Amino acid sequence: MKADPKPSDEMTPALREPARRRNQAAQALRAAKDALSRDHIMEVAERVFAEHGFLNARMQDVAREAGVSLATLYQFYPGKKELHRGxxxxxxxxxxxxxxxxxxxxxxxxxxxxxxxxxxxxxxxxxxxxxxxxxxxxxxxxxxxxxxxxxxxxxxxxxxxxxxxxxxxxxxxxxxxxxxxxxxxxxxxxxxxxxxxxxxxxxxxxxxxxxxxxxxxxxxxxxxxxxxxxxxxxxxxxxxxxxxxxxxxxxxxxxxxx
The missing domain is CATH 1.10.357.10 (Tetracycline Repressor, domain 2)
Incomplete structure (x- = not known):
């Protein structure tokens, strides 16, 4: 005769589902924050490039005016050319x-x-x-x-x-x-x-x-x-x-x- 499933076997999917939903929510929140940061950086970069031209504009200028660290800026764009084209x-x-x-x-x-x-x-x-x-x-x-x-x-x-x-x-x-x-x-x-x-x-x-x-x-x-x-x-x-x-x-x- 087949043994009844253990309570832990039945509970495992139920316990996993809330954790999965929390993980999805956290990922969605990070993605939304990244999108806002990217939009803000692009708005600032557009102004910096327009005022100084591509050759004279610096990534440091964009980071400073956007209020983000240079490291954060490079997380979104690997270089000035990519930011300009973006x-x-x-x-x-x-x-x-x-x-x-x-x-x-x-x-x-x-x-x-x-x-x-x-x-x-x-x-x-x-x-x-x-x-x-x-x-x-x-x-x-x-x-x-x-x-x-x-x-x-x-x-x-x-x-x-x-x-x-x-x-x-x-x-x-x-x-x-x-x-x-x-x-x-x-x-x-x-x-x-x-x-x-x-x-x-x-x-x-x-x-x-x-x-x-x-x-x-x-x-x-x-x-x-x-x-x-x-x-x-x-x-x-x-x-x-x-x-x-x-x-x-x-x-x-x-x-x-x-």
Missing amino acids: VLIERHRQMVAAVIDQVQEILERPKSVPQLLWVMKAHLAFLLEHPDYLRLILQEGYAWYHAAAQPTTDEKALWEQGIEVMVQVLGWGVEHGYLVPGNGIEQARMMLTMQQTRLANWVAGGMAEDHAAVIARVMADFVRQFCRPAFAAALLTEDGVALKPAFAAEIDGLDSHG
């Missing part, structure tokens, strides 16, 4: 989440040129509202899409994703007769270069100019460069410098409706 990649991901996600429906099914310019406006607004990040990427000194910037695999994937979206949107505009036909990738790169120039001028001017004025100029640049002449003439002021007030108002009206 900041760029994380902020880029935030930009994608903040901008692309909210305009995904428009990107997939555009209906008008004002919608396209509203998407551009959302992207530019993010950059202008994060001036340290903007200064950081401008300091690279290369065209944003160019391989000379020596992007990491993650950065390259993010850039290519952005270019692909722009090519798709430009193709829609060409198909519907709004935009001048051309090589989609080349046009996407030209659009990035124009934006980069305007934003660099804003930074060089002390970042004092109103965001709306900067965005308005970039949108007018796009219309002049990429819209068919007759269509562009209908959207721009007589001197071709700015968008007509009614058209600009139509774009602004999408802020609340998307």
Whole structure:
């Protein structure tokens, strides 16, 4: 006859479960604290790199301003290059989440040129509202899409994703007769270069100019460069410098409706 299980045999799993849950809770707490520390360090590092540039910024500066030991900083990032790239990649991901996600429906099914310019406006607004990040990427000194910037695999994937979206949107505009036909990738790169120039001028001017004025100029640049002449003439002021007030108002009206 088989002996009844000992009480200790039945109790062992029950005793182990609370210990397992406590261990999981402790691990989750450590992970949450690490995530907060990493976010804080990246915020500080972004500012330090923006103010001093990559070459002059030091890990000691980041640790001091973040209020952590140098040893703690190195636990998260093995070196300055990794920290610098980490900041760029994380902020880029935030930009994608903040901008692309909210305009995904428009990107997939555009209906008008004002919608396209509203998407551009959302992207530019993010950059202008994060001036340290903007200064950081401008300091690279290369065209944003160019391989000379020596992007990491993650950065390259993010850039290519952005270019692909722009090519798709430009193709829609060409198909519907709004935009001048051309090589989609080349046009996407030209659009990035124009934006980069305007934003660099804003930074060089002390970042004092109103965001709306900067965005308005970039949108007018796009219309002049990429819209068919007759269509562009209908959207721009007589001197071709700015968008007509009614058209600009139509774009602004999408802020609340998307």
